[in-house]
Amino acid sequence: MIIFGLRNSVKLAKSIAKHARAQFSEFNSQNFPDGESHLRFMKSVKNQHVVLVNSFHPNPNDALIELVFATQAANDSGAKKVTVVAPYLGYMRQDKEFSPGEVVSSRYMGLLLSCADEVVTIDPHLHRYKKLGEVIETKTRRLSANEDIAKYIKKNHPKAIIVGPDGESYQWAEHIAEKLHHHAVVLRKKRYNSTTVRIKVKEDVDWKGKDVVVVDDIISTGHTMIEPIKQLKQKGVKKIYCIAVHGVFVLDAVKRLQKLGANVICTNTIERKESKIDVAELISRVL
Numbered sequence: 123m124i125i126f127g128l129r130n131s132v133k134l135a136k137s138i139a140k141h142a143r144a145q146f147s148e149f150n151s152q153n154f155p156d157g158e159s160h161l162r163f164m165k166s167v168k169n170q171h172v173v174l175v176n177s178f179h180p181n182p183n184d185a186l187i188e189l190v191f192a193t194q195a196a197n198d199s200g201a202k203k204v205t206v207v208a209p210y211l212g213y214m215r216q217d218k219e220f221s222p223g224e225v226v227s228s229r230y231m232g233l234l235l236s237c238a239d240e241v242v243t244i245d246p247h248l249h250r251y252k253k254l255g256e257v258i259e260t261k262t263r264r265l266s267a268n269e270d271i272a273k274y275i276k277k278n279h280p281k282a283i284i285v286g287p288d289g290e291s292y293q294w295a296e297h298i299a300e301k302l303h304h305h306a307v308v309l310r311k312k313r314y315n316s317t318t319v320r321i322k323v324k325e326d327v328d329w330k331g332k333d334v335v336v337v338d339d340i341i342s343t344g345h346t347m348i349e350p351i352k353q354l355k356q357k358g359v360k361k362i363y364c365i366a367v368h369g370v371f372v373l374d375a376v377k378r379l380q381k382l383g384a385n386v387i388c389t390n391t392i393e394r395k396e397s398k399i400d401v402a403e404l405i406s407r408v409l
């Protein structure tokens with residue numbers, strides 16, 4: 123097996139290779155002056171099980187096209203098997219025609235990745251889709267960082283109240299709370315557009331003086347976290363930790379959360395300063 127780190131996930135790919143006791147190789151990704159990708163495997167892939175690791179952030183379109191080109195090229199060069207590891211799988215939130223004529227891009231992302239023999243990802247955003255197999259036609263492995271996040275919370279904030287900021291976040295909040303033998307408080311969210319959401323914090327919880335961990339799959343603009351945090355502060359919570367599997371962090375999300383006094387933590391599905399939870403071992407176990 124050879125593990126190649128494509129441009130968004132070189133560090134993670136090296137670490138996965140170490141855990142899997144497999145060979146790591148450079149994969150050269152450059153851009154021509156006009157923006158086209160120029161890609162090159164730095165080791166022969168003939169008769170090899172090739173693992174291509176690339177998260178969909180930053181530049182999700184480049185990440186997708188480079189995974190597809192590399193997969194096809196590995197197939198053409200006689201690879202025995204190609205596994206795509208997209209620790210953060212983009213486009214999954216585009217799972218419905220919200221307005222007439224809108225392209226449901228998740229379907230076409232899935233179609234393109236189906237050229238691999240297998241696709242591995244962590245906590246894909248499954249909301250209207252119930253299974254990854256509804257999006258990607260090839261074999262899929264859906265992993266979850268819940269265990270690693272629970273371990274982190276147990277070690278660092280064992281008494282915190284676990285909060286899920288919206289209905290779908292029960293998949294993280296409830297499972298993590300269960301592992302910690304707590305109950306989660308799952309809130310409801312109404313989204314108006316990508317930066318406007320309304321969330322009401324529950325009144326029947328004794329928040330005063332407590333530490334709170336708000337947990338979700340993705341922090342993107344940060345608004346889903348910001349709304350409950352503002353209310354939790356008014357209710358007198360002591361410390362607030364925002365934990366996401368995928369730290370997409372756009373529009374100064376981290377700065378805005380920190381300004382409210384929150385600590386931001388994520389896994390390394392996307393490599394960030396805030397990546398304090400390592401998913402390399404989790405991935406290595408299924409390769």
Ligand code: R5P
Binds near residue numbers: 247338339341344346
């Ligand atoms: C959507 O339902 C997801 O689970 C996240 O809650 C959402 O993507 C977070 O986005 P933002 O940080 O922009 O509010």
